[in-house]
Amino acid sequence: MLVLENVHKSLGGKEILRGVNLEVRDGETVVIIGQSGTGKSVTLKNIIGLLKPDKGRIIIDGTDVTDFNEKKYSEVRRKFGVLFQSGALINWMNIEDNIALPLREHTRMNPDQVRAKVDEKLALLNLLDARHKMPSEVSGGMRKRAGLARAIILDPKIILYDEPTSGLDPVMSSQINELIMRMQKVLGVTSVVVTHDMESAYMIADRIAMLFEGRIIECGTREEIRNSSNPIVRQFVEGLTSGPITGA
Ligand SMILES: Nc1ncnc2c1ncn2[C@@H]1O[C@H](COP(=O)(O)OP(=O)(O)OP(=O)(O)O)[C@@H](O)[C@H]1O
Ligand SMILES: [Mg+2]
Numbered sequence: 001m002l003v004l005e006n007v008h009k010s011l012g013g014k015e016i017l018r019g020v021n022l023e024v025r026d027g028e029t030v031v032i033i034g035q036s037g038t039g040k041s042v043t044l045k046n047i048i049g050l051l052k053p054d055k056g057r058i059i060i061d062g063t064d065v066t067d068f069n070e071k072k073y074s075e076v077r078r079k080f081g082v083l084f085q086s087g088a089l090i091n092w093m094n095i096e097d098n099i100a101l102p103l104r105e106h107t108r109m110n111p112d113q114v115r116a117k118v119d120e121k122l123a124l125l126n127l128l129d130a131r132h133k134m135p136s137e138v139s140g141g142m143r144k145r146a147g148l149a150r151a152i153i154l155d156p157k158i159i160l161y162d163e164p165t166s167g168l169d170p171v172m173s174s175q176i177n178e179l180i181m182r183m184q185k186v187l188g189v190t191s192v193v194v195t196h197d198m199e200s201a202y203m204i205a206d207r208i209a210m211l212f213e214g215r216i217i218e219c220g221t222r223e224e225i226r227n228s229s230n231p232i233v234r235q236f237v238e239g240l241t242s243g244p245i246t247g248a
Contacts, residue, residue, distance in 0.1 A: 001025055002158065002190065007046055007056035008214075009039070016042050018214030019056070029184050029191040030219075031201040033236065034211035035245065040194040041085055043211065044160050047192070048080055049073035060158075078106060081156035083148050085163050085194075089135040095142075096122070096131040099149045106154060121149040124179070140167045148176065152183065159183065161193040165200050177203050198237055202226070210236060212245075 002024040009017040016039040024030045032040050045051040047058060049068065057066045065076050089098045100118045103109055109117065122128045125145040130138050135146070144167060151159060164180065165173040177200050183189040195201055201208055202222050209219040210233050218225065218233050228234055235243030 001059075001061065002047065002192070003057075003059040004043070004047070005057040005059065007043070007053045007058065009042055009046060009051060009054055011042065011051075016214060017046070017053070020211070020214070020216055022209055022216055022219065024190060024192055026190055027184065027188045028206045029180065029193060029204055031193045031195060031205040031208045032211055032216075033195065033198070033201055033208060035236070036196070038211050039214060040211055041162055044082070044162055044192065044194060047160060048077055048082055078154070079157050081151035081154065081159040083144075083151040083159070083161045083164055085166075086147075089143055089146055089150075091135050094132050094134055095127060095138065095146045098135065098146055099153055102150060102154050117153065118149075121153055125149045126175075141169065141172055144168060145172075145176075148179070155187065156189070158190045158192075161191065161195075163195055164193060165195065165197050173197070173200060180204050198239070212236075 004020050004022040007017050007020040008015070020043060022030070032043065034040050042051060046053055049065065053066060057064055059065070060076060060079070065073065068076060093101070096118055099121055100114050103114050103117060122131055125148060127142060127145055127149060130142050135143055144164070148164065161180065164176050168176060180191060180193065181204055184191060193204060205222055207219055207221055208225040209216045212232055218228055218230050225233060225237060232244045235245050
């Protein structure tokens with residue numbers, strides 16, 4: 001289980017997270033929604049220790065990791081697969097080597113084993129033709145899928161996805177959504193997914209949490225969110241131009 005307890009974080013002199021509380025149970029997919037710039041990516045970075053909370057606690061599988069130093073946190077991070085919003089590929093390595101990187105860093109697999117594992121993920125994400133290309137030579141959607149392939153290459157127990165479907169065409173988005181669901185069902189993966197894409201949220205989420213002004217203002221099942229009586233949640237999920245978010 002993954003727990004965020006009263007997490008506060010200021011950046012650039014601004015209070016971004018103002019007491020985030022969230023519990024993600026084992027095997028569950030929780031989708032975090034919220035406006036652009038509200039702190040969704042910052043929340044994920046606090047979970048994986050790339051940013052440290054100013055106040056509050058992060059508890060992973062019962063261990064309080066908040067004050068872990070870099071060395072200890074890097075152990076924790078091995079439990080995670082992370083798809084960064086940008087894809088975060090290394091621009092001087094081809095797609096195949098980017099995807100293989102965690103295997104080369106964290107396992108003792110021989111080159112044949114590495115290749116077999118990479119092939120499996122390339123095929124899964126429809127990237128076989130792109131294997132020898134550099135990140136700058138492929139489309140944004142391919143970079144996103146390569147980032148996803150790298151995120152899942154170590155078969156992690158917990159996967160954090162930052163905007164997995166943004167910049168993808170509708171067919172590819174559906175395929176990514178199905179992949180996220182399949183990993184939950186087949187491998188029992190625990191997932192935290194950040195997205196603006198309500199269609200995707202309704203498809204994959206066990207629970208949806210809305211971040212607003214630095215706090216989770218509501219967390220519930222798809223039905224609970226769809227039928228929320230909170231006007232802020234309603235405006236967001238219905239994509240209305242007027243309402244409390246826009247102050248109109
Ligand atoms: N390293 C940083 N230094 C200073 N400010 C930062 C830093 N990282 C994020 N911020 C600020 O924190 C706020 C939240 O950023 P964050 O990237 O978490 O937004 P988001 O909810 O993920 O938005 P989007 O949906 O556009 O990705 C923004 O105002 C951003 O400018
Ligand atoms: Mg973001």
